[in-house]
Structure formats: structure tokens, C-alpha cells
Amino acid sequence: MLKITNLHAHIDEKSILKGINLDIKAGEVHAIMGPNGSGKSTLASVIAGKEEYEVEKGEIKLEGQNIDELSVEERAHKGIFLSFQYPVEIPGVTVTNFIKTSLNETRKAKGLQDMPAKEMLKLIREKSELLEIDRKFLSRSLNQGFSGGEKKRNEIFQMAMLEPKLAILDETDSGLDIDALRIVANGVNKLKSEDNAVLIITHYQRLLDYIVPDYVHVLYNGKIVKSGTKELAFELEEKGYDWIKQEAGN
Amino acid sequence: MNKYTEDDLREELKTKEYEYGFYTELDSETFPVGLNESIVKAISKKKEEPDWMTEWRLEAFRIWKEMDEPNWANVKYKKPDFQSIAYYSAPKTADPNKTLDDVDPDLLAMYKKLGISIDEQKKMNNVAMDIVVDSVSVATTFKKTLSEKGIIFMSISEAIKEHPELVKKYIGTVVPTTDNYYSALNSAVFSDGSFCYIPKGVRCPMELSTYFRINQAGTGQFERTLLIADEGSYVSYLEGCTAPSRDENQLHAAVVELIAQENAEIKYSTVQNWYPGDKNGKGGVYNFVTKRGLCEKNAKISWTQVETGSAVTWKYPSCILKGDNSVGEFYSIAVTNNFQQADTGTKMVHLGKNTKSTIISKGISAGKSQNSYRGLVQISSRADNARNFSQCDSLLMGNDCGAHTFPYIEAKNKTAQIEHEATTSKIGEDQIFYCNQRGIETEKAIALIVNGFSKDVLNKLPMEFAVEAQKLLEISLEGSVG
Structure with missing residues (x-):
């Protein structure tokens, strides 16, 4: 699904990713953990195609196709979805209007007509039920005045609507209480299939109790310094990151 | 216009230049440049006006001569040379007695380019139009349907001849000739415009609409609009403006007067996209407009404007809330891009008791433009329990534009x-x-964000105008980020 080879990226002369290798197959859930400032969110942004980051070396392939030259929206059209750590507010644009625009722009890129209104409403109803979203929520302005939990739930709702091939969840657990965490995780679990893949970026092991990863990678100083199964996450939770730093330093 | 899709918009976005920047060759009859009493008299004579009108114009001209052009607005521009403007230009083919079939095919082609073909308009829904090309009203539709209700909707030139008593009674009562420099100038030289009278208790069954357009190079356009809603009546009036691309700045100084008698309601909506000048700030229309409405007891006037055009805009649609319980509203979206400058807002003058006003202003600035909101809320000593709510939001795009807010409040009543x-x-x-x-x-994305930002105001526009307004917002801001 996603294959990253020797990826180097920098911003404003500052090197952040220093040779990332990652191979995520369809049907898999990968987690990337690591201390603050290790480059986790940068990796998410670079995969999504954020322009501030300069990729100097290496390549990113989605389903065998090199996506280096694609714009952010083209990557989105190909099925990359990024659930933001800090989703932005867009006053006056309702959740419904936003997701409708998003879905139809994606369809248009694929040469499809706009989704008929009736079908759209049905889909919205289905997906909002899946994520236990109150219908009133959908007519509010996007993320404006949303609680932390509502913002994240809204991200997962959009993910459910767009049905991406690769979903990157950037610190989705931050700012969530335990109930919200459960709802969000359940949503992700329901959306998982053999045809898509999930990349979870997280600082803590907590979310991984709910969304169980097939592989866990530790990112430190711009490199993946350790990979393992979900047991690695428990080990990190218990021992912290210092031993990783020391190992990496050696 | 109704079937306008996002694909059409995309097509339009590809053409960055002003989309209405074509020029139709019409054999125009233009007066020599300059302004003096004989030009004023000639205009009046050309229009076969009665003596009282000629006198009224001359009086205004004398007042204007003594006045100075205002310079308090937050705009910088080269003052027009009023002696190098031709004050009258009429397409030669215009003749009020002709039917639509006789109209110059070139003119009709121009309407079509603007998307306002008359034949379509005739068939299409509830919009009656009085079209002003340069100075003379060429065609009025729907007159018959309206006249059955006793509604008078015609060019002001016709009204001066056919309903002199009404024109004489109301013209200049809301915006006196002495009001300001441009209104005095307009009073002296106005060429045409619309006149509308809604009789007592009549609810106008359709949206009334006027399209203005500047066609002839180097001509100023001075429309005069007078709209009277008699007791208990209702009317919704739409005004749209476009001007072709031209290098020299063109002056546009209109006066609009609204009179809402007891229990009457007037909704006045404007979509203005006069030529804003090119990317380098060359050319464009100077839009110096005086719009004001008078509300008698329990009356309501609602101004809604979407301003995307003009190089320089100086415009403050206002309400005089004279009668008790009267209501004034002002909803505005002003977009400036490139080198455009807009100084726009409203005046709400509360004279009666329990008067209410609402101001919602959305300013969007991009490029190197400057966008100012200027508003006055004035509560007189007699206006017990007057209420005002104002909201002024500014949206900036990029680092080179400016947004300014000048809200003035004068309250002389403790309540x-x-x-x-x-x-x-x-x-x-x-x-x-x-x-x-x-x-x-x-x-x-920009269109989405801007539409969200402007939603409170877009919602106030009649349906058919809202679509066009959204489209204009998107076109105006094309290329402003990234």
C-alpha cells in the first residue's frame, strides 16, 4: 500500500527526516511512536505532501506509484487521508457542506459526477450513526467551538465518508477523554478492512489498547530506530524512551 | 444563470482578465466634454424635461460649483477632471417607443454576453428589468403585469414626463442636492435611472431589477433612482452593475433615494462588479455613490450589497429611521483585490422611538488592496429605546492588503x-x-472559506442573486493566494 524508501526531508534548512524506510501492506495497522521532536508529525505531513517540507532524497510510493510530484489534493484523491492533530476551524462552513465538497471534489478528480443529494444524505446518516454523531453536530461550522473530542470525532467521520486507502492518524488520542477515545477507536476499527491500511502516530500507548497495531516503529531523531510488534509499545510505555535514545546513540 | 455549475465556474476562473471586458461598437451620441450651465440645460432639453426639472438641475449645478470634493475617505486616487468628462451619452438607437424587436441587435448581443438577454428574462421567472445602458433606458419589461397592480416601474426620464407630480414631490427629499459633492453633481447632470412607485397596500409580486452598465469610453454615468413604497406596501429591488474594461478611470456617481411610508418595507439588493482596474491598478471605475432611505412609522428598509468591483468605492447606503418603530438593516460584503480601494459602510440615523438597526459588514481584502468599513450609528435625543447591533468582520488574504474599521457612535439618549x-x-x-x-x-478552498465568512450576508440576498454573488466572490479573488 505505502512504501517509503530512504526518505530525507527538511524544513528551512533544518533536516528532520533522515532516512525513513517503511512498508505498509493492505490490511495492516502500523503505529509510529517516539519522543517529542523526533519527526512523527513531519512524517505525516510529508506523506500528505505539505509543501513547506522539502524532500531531498528517497521516495514515497502509494500502490506502487511514486507520489513525490503529486500535490496535496492529488494525493488525497488517490486515497491518502490525514487525521489532523489540530483540525482547523472554518467559520460559516458546516460539517455537512465541507464533507460534501470534499467528497465531490474527490469524485470529480476520478471523473465521476457529484454524488446525488439523496445518496449523500443516506451516506452521512450511515456514517454518523457508526460514529455516534448527533445529527445537529453536522450543521455546525467546521470545528468552530468544538471540544477536543468533537474535533477528533469529526476527523474520523470525514475519514469514514471518504473511505481512504491509507489513513494517517496524527496524535488522534491527544485531548480525548476515555469515552471519546473509545468511540473514535471503535470507528477506526469498523472502517478497517483488507483493502486499506492505517498508520497511527502517537506519543502514548493508550490508543493502541483500542486499535491494535500489527507493527510498532520507534522514530527517533528522524530515523526509525526500532521496529516490533505491539509488545514493543508496552515496553515503551513501561520504560519510557530513554533506553531507545541510548541504544540509538550507540 | 440558474443552471450555473461548478464546472462553469472553473472555466471562468481560467480567464483571469475581467470577464465583461469587451466593448460593443454602438453608434453613440455623446455631448462635448466639460460641464457648464449650457451642458446642464442641453441634457435637460435632450430629455425633453419640463422647466421645473431644468431649474432643479441648474440649482444643483450652482450648489455643486461652490462645493469641494470630499477627501476624508480612506482612499487615494487621482481626482477626476470634471471638465474632461462627457456628461451625456446615449446609444443612438434608443427610442422609448420601439418594441424589443426593434432594439439594435448589437445591444441585444451585449446583453447576451452579460447573461441578461431580455427574451430570456421575459420568459424567465419573476424578474422585471429596467436596463440602463450608459444613460438611456432602452427597454422595460413586465410593465403590463406591474401596471395591473398599479405599480409604476419605468426609467426616471419617462417618470418625469408621465408622473411629474410624484417625481416632483419626492426627488431630493432624502438626498438633498446640497448633501454632498457627488450628489449635487448627480442632481445637475443625471442622465437616467429607475423610478418605482408601489401603491398603498400592494405587495410587488416580483423582484424588480435594474442592470447598469458603462459602455462609452470617457463618459461618466450618473443614474438617479427613486423608489417609493407607499403605506403598507412591499418591494424587493435588485440592482446589478457591470462595466467593460477601460484604461482611463471612469466616474460613476449615482444617487439612490428610497422612501418607505408607514408600514412599508423595501429590500434593496446590489451586486456591484464595475471594472476594478487591471492587476497593476491601471484603470477601473470610481464609484462615488449616495444611497439613502427614509423610514416612516413601522417601516423597514433593508440594504444588502455585494461589492466586488470598482477601483475606488465610496458608498454608504443609509437609513433615516424617522418614524417610531422603524427598522433599518445593512448587510454588506465588500471584496477588494489587487489595487482596489473601498471605503464603504452605512449610516443609521435613529430619530423615532423604538427604532432598531442592524449592521453586518464583511470585508475581504486580498492583493495590495485597502478595505475600510466606515459606519455611523446616531441616536437622537428623542429616540427612546433605540437599539443597534453592529458586526464588522474582516478577512485578510496575504500580507500586502489592509482592513480598516471606522465605527462612529453618537448617542444622545440614555435609553x-x-x-x-x-x-x-x-x-x-x-x-x-x-x-x-x-x-x-x-x-x-478559498471560495469555500470566503463563502462561509460571508454567509450571514449571502443569506439575505434573493435566491437568483445569491448564486451570482457567490460566483462573483470567487472570480474576484481568483489568484489571490499562492
């Missing part, structure tokens, strides 16, 4: 309640990235 809210925000790269990530390309 007044005045609220003012203001926000300034910027379209952020993070917002754009977010939209991009959801598959929405940048231009579309």
Missing part, C-alpha cells in the same frame, strides 16, 4: 442600546492545507 462587535482574521496556510488534504484544491 439607547448599542452593540458593536468586530473581528479580523486571515485565511491561513493551515486552513488551505487542511482543505487540500481533503481533496479540495486551493481556489475552491
